[in-house]
Amino acid sequence: MTASGFQELAIAALLVVLAAFIPMLSDGYWLSIAVTAMMYIALSTSWVLFSGPTHYISLASGAFFGVGGYLVATGMSDYDLSFWLMAAAAPVVATILAALIGLATLRLSGVYFVIFTLGLAEMIRNIVSWVQNNFLGSRGLYVLTDFTEAHIYWMLLGITAAVYLLGWFVNRSRIGFALRIIGNDETVARHVGINTATPKVILFMTTGFFAALVGAVIAPRYSYIEPNQVFSPELSFLVVIMALLGGSGRLWGPVVGVIPFTLVWEFVAVQFPNQTTLFIGLVFLLIVYGLPHGVVGRLEQLAASVRERRNA
């Protein structure tokens, strides 16, 4: 292990500690933005865990997030189960779902995987609505807890820290090394004897686990839950945008993308509520044509050229 690796970990720890004080300093509007931002940081960091090294664009976040939120709501509303039990069970269900999806699609080319995840949230929403309308009686679900925004914020921060720590270990493990080789060239990876499917499926399961956990934890914030609201395809795209905007080459890249994007997004959503879709489209185009490696990639490029000039 290199010193720079531990240095990175120490900086991350310091940031987590600092971030933990945010609820003390602000409340109301800014805290609610902080909760949203923290939610996206957790989601996009766990997205980068899988999609960063492999370059497989997963649009399944919305589906897993929905599974998390919906299971918590069903369990608490219909079966009087505790929040903690459901928050623990939901990620397990999502992990199994991710394993099935991974086994079916990740053995094939990346395009099939993207396409499959593209409609996933919508399909699960259709099935859930159908089951709810026909067998459970159509009514909304309530998630009533004593959590305040600050509690939710701290839980999300905890999840983010856990994701980061896990990612840090994965990057320095055999499986992370295998994933990087797969991402660079899958044929080469197969030829040097890497079982290409297994690491991909395992990492995809991890992403599913955390996305569902975030969905479960954030559920109390909405109190009233219906399938149309938690299974939102838009969420998957927002996660992808923020992760790519920051830069998916580094585990801490998403943080750099989430914070400015959340602020601008809030502004756009309030000022031009009808133009949010157009805005998402333009940011996607900006990323592809202007920032192919994200803000972090651009900064590293600049740093490299400065170093070169100094050495010359």
Place this chain on the structure above:
Amino acid sequence: MDILVSGLLLAGTYALMAMGLNLQYGVARIMNLANGEMLVLGALAAFWLFVTYQVSPMLTLFIVAPVSFAGNWLIYRIFLRPLVRRSKSQGQLEVDSILATFGMSFALVGIMVSIHGEYFTYKYLSEPITLLGTTVALNRFVAFLVAVLIAGALYLWLNRTRPGVAVRAVAVDTEAAGLVGINVPRISAIAFAIGGAVTSVGGSLISTFITLDASIGVIFTMKALIIVIMGGVGDIRGAIVAAIILGLVETAVATLIDPGLTLAAAYLIFLAVLLFRPQGIFGRRAT
């Protein structure tokens, strides 16, 4: 029997839009996820011209096709060609084109919502006719006939003319096609543009019997993708068979179980294809 007839009629337009996507992905190597938005644009044009100027959707096709051809040609030249140049491998191009076309799809939805945020509802040829003992709306039948006509013409063009052969050559191997003197960038742009035009025309046709709205494109993108993958990339025959299967299954699920589950049914087919025949219905397994 009802299911069979309406399923087949639906399959006609599905086959058309899948052919469009097939040209874009199979020949120009662009995984175009804004394909559904091209379809909705065609539908919007048909709706708007019919409501404001009472232009028959069948006449609108003659406006939609060239406009969409030109628009898609420009999109390819301006946005996608630089990505093709920049990418070092097919995988890189796929990721880039997926992201870029996502951007376009969102931007187009945003623009269409601001043009017309409501459903595209209009009545055109909605009188019932009797076909093989079942009653269907005339518009479905007309849309089917036009779709078959266009698909047939496209098939003949691809198989019987010189430019058609060039397009198929690029589909088989980009580099080899370049070596035998085919202008690959030009053929790719043309294939992409024709693909877009065919899809938009399909949208105008569909809008006569299904009520669409500005944000429904992604559902049609999914359907077209499932058909293309089921049929095998670049395989027109396979796409037609796949479109018929999807049309029949969707109609069966919608009539027998619940119309809300058609996407789930499409997914089930998709899953079966991925598990058992990822190379397509007529495709040979790669060794």
